[in-house]
Amino acid sequence: MKETWEKIRKSPLFLPIVSMVLVLLINLFKDAGFFAIGINNGIISGRLIDVLNRGSEIAILAVGMTLVVAVSAGTDISVGSVMALAACGCCSLLAGYGVTSVTELKYPMIVGMLFGVLLGAVCGGFNGFLVAKMKIQPMVATLILFTAARAIGLLVNANMIVYIRYKPYSYLGNFIPGCPLPTPIFAAIVVIAVVALFLRNTAMGTFIQAVGINSRAARIAGINSTVICWSCYLVCGICAGIAGIVASSRIYSADSANIGLNYEMDAILSVALGGNSLGGGKFNLAGSVIGAYTIQAITTTLLAMGVSTDQAPVVKAIIVVLIVVIQSPIFKEWMAARKAKKVSAGKEITA
Amino acid sequence: MAKKINGNNILLLITFVLFVLMYGIGCVIYADKGFTHLQTFLNILITNAGLICVACGMTCVMLTGGIDISVGSLIAMDCMILADGMSNKHMNAVTLVLMVLVIGLVFGTVQGVLVSYFEIQPFIVSMAGMFFARGMTAVINTNQLSITQDVSPLFYGWANAKINLPAFLGYMNKKGKMIPPFVRPSVVIALIVLVLVFVMLKYTKFGRILYAVGGNETSATMMGLNVKQTKMFAYILSSFLCSIGGILYCLNTMSGSVQQARGFEMDAIASSVIGGTLLTGGVGNVIGSFVGVLINGTITQLVTTNGKLLSSWANIATAALLCFFIILQSIFALIKERSK
Numbered sequence: 001m002k003e004t005w006e007k008i009r010k011s012p013l014f015l016p017i018v019s020m021v022l023v024l025l026i027n028l029f030k031d032a033g034f035f036a037i038g039i040n041n042g043i044i045s046g047r048l049i050d051v052l053n054r055g056s057e058i059a060i061l062a063v064g065m066t067l068v069v070a071v072s073a074g075t076d077i078s079v080g081s082v083m084a085l086a087a088c089g090c091c092s093l094l095a096g097y098g099v100t101s102v103t104e105l106k107y108p109m110i111v112g113m114l115f116g117v118l119l120g121a122v123c124g125g126f127n128g129f130l131v132a133k134m135k136i137q138p139m140v141a142t143l144i145l146f147t148a149a150r151a152i153g154l155l156v157n158a159n160m161i162v163y164i165r166y167k168p169y170s171y172l173g174n175f176i177p178g179c180p181l182p183t184p185i186f187a188a189i190v191v192i193a194v195v196a197l198f199l200r201n202t203a204m205g206t207f208i209q210a211v212g213i214n215s216r217a218a219r220i221a222g223i224n225s226t227v228i229c230w231s232c233y234l235v236c237g238i239c240a241g242i243a244g245i246v247a248s249s250r251i252y253s254a255d256s257a258n259i260g261l262n263y264e265m266d267a268i269l270s271v272a273l274g275g276n277s278l279g280g281g282k283f284n285l286a287g288s289v290i291g292a293y294t295i296q297a298i299t300t301t302l303l304a305m306g307v308s309t310d311q312a313p314v315v316k317a318i319i320v321v322l323i324v325v326i327q328s329p330i331f332k333e334w335m336a337a338r339k340a341k342k343v344s345a346g347k348e349i350t351a
Numbered sequence: 352m353a354k355k356i357n358g359n360n361i362l363l364l365i366t367f368v369l370f371v372l373m374y375g376i377g378c379v380i381y382a383d384k385g386f387t388h389l390q391t392f393l394n395i396l397i398t399n400a401g402l403i404c405v406a407c408g409m410t411c412v413m414l415t416g417g418i419d420i421s422v423g424s425l426i427a428m429d430c431m432i433l434a435d436g437m438s439n440k441h442m443n444a445v446t447l448v449l450m451v452l453v454i455g456l457v458f459g460t461v462q463g464v465l466v467s468y469f470e471i472q473p474f475i476v477s478m479a480g481m482f483f484a485r486g487m488t489a490v491i492n493t494n495q496l497s498i499t500q501d502v503s504p505l506f507y508g509w510a511n512a513k514i515n516l517p518a519f520l521g522y523m524n525k526k527g528k529m530i531p532p533f534v535r536p537s538v539v540i541a542l543i544v545l546v547l548v549f550v551m552l553k554y555t556k557f558g559r560i561l562y563a564v565g566g567n568e569t570s571a572t573m574m575g576l577n578v579k580q581t582k583m584f585a586y587i588l589s590s591f592l593c594s595i596g597g598i599l600y601c602l603n604t605m606s607g608s609v610q611q612a613r614g615f616e617m618d619a620i621a622s623s624v625i626g627g628t629l630l631t632g633g634v635g636n637v638i639g640s641f642v643g644v645l646i647n648g649t650i651t652q653l654v655t656t657n658g659k660l661l662s663s664w665a666n667i668a669t670a671a672l673l674c675f676f677i678i679l680q681s682i683f684a685l686i687k688e689r690s691k
Contacts, residue, residue, distance in 0.1 A: 148670035151666035268475075317482040
């Protein structure tokens with residue numbers, strides 16, 4: 001019994017699942033309507049579906065962020081801004097420069113979307129170059145695009161919000177006619193599946209861990225650390241690009257000031273909540289994905305309780321601090337010392 | 352007497368040349384728009400008085416090898432506390448200013464303890480701080496508030512007090528009257544802070560320990576220096592100076608809103624990095640950061656004087672400069688490693 005418990009407790013998915021259950025329990029007692037699922041006009045609706053739907057972007061970002069954290073012990077804080085840039089690039093290409101609203105597209109829709117993802121990849125590649133090749137601290141390197149990407153997005157859009165009033169454009173972010181589930185859920189599943197299958201069927205996952213644990217040792221062992229590190233940032237950029245397109249399709253427009261705002265915080269929080277150490281090395285993709293949906297569940301709960309979107313970061317910031325404090329070596333040492341004390345005290349009593 | 356020229360001096364030199372060059376170009380292109388007047392330069396100081404204080408604090412943190420990205424949000428929170436306190440709660444300006452300073456100290460202590468005693472990455476801690484402060488701003492008030500003369504005559508008086516410089520430095524206006532150039536009290540406070548921090552870094556024990564900790568933490572520990580305490584004080588100092596900066600920023604904008612001072616942390620970090628502070632710690636001084644702030648201000652001034660350019664160009668230019676200097680630093684570091 002005790003052994004099974006220890007096994008469960010040591011499992012990497014323990015922290016994310018416990019926090020998920022905790023959030024759901026709070027909802028169960030507070031407002032059981034959270035779990036209600038209904039069908040309106042052939043569309044499945046309900047808070048849980050809403051969490052799955054709205055959490056898609058965070059889950060997609062969390063996939064890329066997990067790799068970046070694992071390989072470089074740092075985070076990519078530019079993902080939110082890159083999302084905005086990808087959305088702006090896509091919409092601006094489809095609508096033409098300086099046009100606010102269009103009903104007909106200049107190019108096929110897929111070209112615009114691929115261009116947005118490409119922009120994300122370029123941003124990711126740039127970050128990767130600074131971190132892997134120039135050996136700059138990840139968070140400082142990504143700080144450049146954190147400010148610049150959003151500003152470039154505004155320039156691309158000629159300082160406006162560009163609306164694409166072309167019905168199929170909104171399919172990706174809303175519903176494909178005839179399908180009862182929101183499309184972003186499928187987008188997230190596809191991204192997660194592709195990355196997970198790639199990591200499982202190639203040695204890439206092991207390489208990433210090796211570089212993250214000790215990049216010099218990995219290099220001596222014959223792994224090209226620079227390329228591995230760079231490609232992780234590239235994947236993170238691509239993920240940010242995809243998330244940006246989904247977010248843009250949701251509102252069928254590109255609003256550079258608001259798309260992806262504060263998403264970097266959510267993505268990093270998902271990784272931390274997923275039981276991954278922010279110090280790099282071993283990683284667990286499934287944990288991050290569960291973490292991402294937990295974050296969205298927290299956000300949805302907060303919004304349902306009447307907390308405004310501007311105020312929600314307070315709660316998230318406190319959760320981040322709590323998680324990193326629990327993960328910190330000092331806290332672990334302190335807990336171990338306490339446990340040892342308890343055990344010795346127990347022994348004295350039995351003796 | 353010839354001082355050894357190393358990579359770090361070159362960085363500072365490049366910065367200074369860049370500033371003179373940029374300002375010179377501004378003077379040539381926008382001569383008809385009053386760029387050559389001394390007042391334009393003083394205006395840059397007036398708008399950036401807050402940034403000078405924040406950059407001083409940021410430099411101290413960066414000297415220890417850390418970073419503090421919570422400053423922009425902290426300024427927004429300070430401004431909101433001032434604006435909300437004066438316009439909705441009718442509190443005294445002096446009480447509010449003291450309150451803001453104490454909040455800065457507390458905020459810095461929490462961040463400092465988390466970074467130094469819990470050994471959490473500074474970036475993660477200050478990012479949490481950044482979102483916390485921004486969220487708290489919205490908790491206090493979600494509206495855009497402005498501080499008018501009716502709300503607080505005292506605060507309004509501080510903001511609009513003029514300190515005139517000798518008249519011969521001024522320029523003739525169209526009516527042939529000599530207008531003396533002026534600065535606001537906020538500039539004087541910012542410059543006093545600058546000098547104090549400079550003296551502290553150069554001549555006090557604490558200042559020297561900051562450099563030692565940033566240069567090599569392990570050897571600093573072996574020398575018997577209290578590394579953890581020093582790091583904690585660096586973060587406290589940063590948040591405290593940021594609070595002073597927030598008050599000066601508020602004197603300039605006279606308003607409080609949730610969206611205020613977004614990206615301010617970027618300006619502060621850029622100013623320090625452009626001014627020759629190494630991201631790895633141990634090298635840099637506040638005079639460089641001051642020149643960095645001036646460069647930052649000049650970019651904004653050039654964009655606004657032009658009038659046709661979008662304001663996001665200023666952001667892009669700062670980011671590009673930051674990128675340039677970061678790469679330069681890393682190249683110097685790589686060369687140093689090779690030559691070993």
